[in-house]
Amino acid sequence: MKKFLYSFCLFLLLGAGHSALAQTSTEAFAQYQAKDYKASGQLYDQFLKTGKGTSTDYYNAACSWALAGDKNKAFTYLNQAVAKGWENKNHLQKDTDLTSLHADKRWTKLVQDLEAKLIKLEANYNKPLKAQLEKIYETDQHYRGMLDSVQKHHGMESAQWKDTWDKIEAQDKVNQQQLIEIIEKHGWPGKSLVGQQASQAAFLVIQHSDRELMEKYLPLLREAAAKGEASKSSLALMEDRVRMNRGLPQLYGSQLQMNPETKKYELYKVEDEANLDKRRADMGLGPISEYMKLFNK
Template sequence: MKRMLLTTLLVASMAAAVSAQSIGEASALYNAKEYKASGEMYDKALAKGKDNPTDYYNAACSWALAGDNNKALSHLQQAVAKGYINLSHLKQDTDLNSLHQEKRWKTLVQDLEKKVATLEANYNKPLKAQLEQIYKTDQEIRMKIEPVQKEFGPESPQMKALWEEMAKTDEANKKEVVAILEKYGWPGKSMVGPQANSAAFLVIQHSDKETMEKYLPMLREAVAKGEAAKSQLALMEDRVRMNNGQPQLYGSQLRMNAETGQYELYTIEDEVNVDKRRASMDLEPLTDYMKRFGIDYQVPQALSN
């Protein structure tokens, strides 16, 4: 029985890694505007037992853009059934515009509105509103980085002023979030909803070394209870390890190479198995993640005996 159990766990782990790879490929095909191929790749991955509602939602987007409304709506229904609740994003997402005249779309939106209303009845609404405003300020200033850098250059006075503005914003946000954490603990999804929940992570992730280390155990506890995303924990674990000069586990952190002036991966512990760890934390394969930064990367292969 023990050997059978170990074999089963190994097969499950391998299946999760393969599924994560397929999801990453599906996402890359979507980015290349190959929507039908993307939808087909999502279907292959989802057939292997993926339960992440976001994957079903993204599959729906690919199928809607590919012109298959029936498949798109079926995937959306699965996404909602598995816990997708971002109603405002659903309504505003232009990928799904072709579905708006479908009867099933209207029924799905009405059902999700009722579900969200039931969930929000138990939310701490003032805290939710406070954290969503913090989320907005955290993200708005970061959205300015790329256009300012492109127009004026990374060493320009404009970029220097933006970094200074960001530091002030981050410090103000940190004071608010630390006060929230000290009063309520980690504001879980069942308390404030997913976006407000993400705000706490973003602010602490953007803070100083001591603050991250202090509240990392609180995030670990929230993830263990299903109140925060495993992917958030992976990113914070990596950043704390990097700040302490230790190799990262999940490959989420990059650093600037002083000699080349280019970004590169910070050192990874047991790099051969990094995608297995990433899959366990609901992260895409590292090759696909690095493509987001314009870096061609392949996970090293294990040396044969």
């Protein structure tokens, strides 16, 4: 399963569109989390019939059906994911959700087809830069990926929690220095230069930096998103973070705060809340109600 990216606030991989469709996608992921993989797969079936799904939605549907034991549906959705632009071969091969498919002869062909597609796609990439940014992506997410487990087993007041955050902050400083050097030399590393995941690494590192760096590089991200070189949803998160740092209401509802009494996440103040879902849809984000529901689950 392609899980959420840890960007302090979780970045939900929901596409824009009618709220009922987004809700179906959210419910499918919720059923996956509950380990009811058949129900998850059926909800993805319902959602993907509309033609609104992204490559990630098709990939996640394949994971649910693989875990539910339906290899035919799993391979159908994986092939559709690749056709719609799925590029992350490393994740595909390491994802334990798909282990049951490895002995099937269709698996080898799937990987070969993806490799052939990537060779063509990557012909004009800056490969050394791509590799560097993908390593940065991994290190950015490594310790953040441990936070759920640490919180569950030790709590947010524990020495283990503090130690994990100390490691995150130390790695962030290393990543930020590397990224500054990359941007100063190459500009914002867009999708056509390094591919989607490597480009996403640039966003994550800046999103996890201090106010000064975010404000410095936000105009470059705006320009990249306008050209299709970065995702609008990433831009929405950074716009909100910068506004929150300035004490201003956010525009897209990406930033949440923990209520110390209820232990639930609540929305940081929003400008023109009546039109929030419209702005979110324009940036490729699902309805705020589903975002909040899944986040607090």
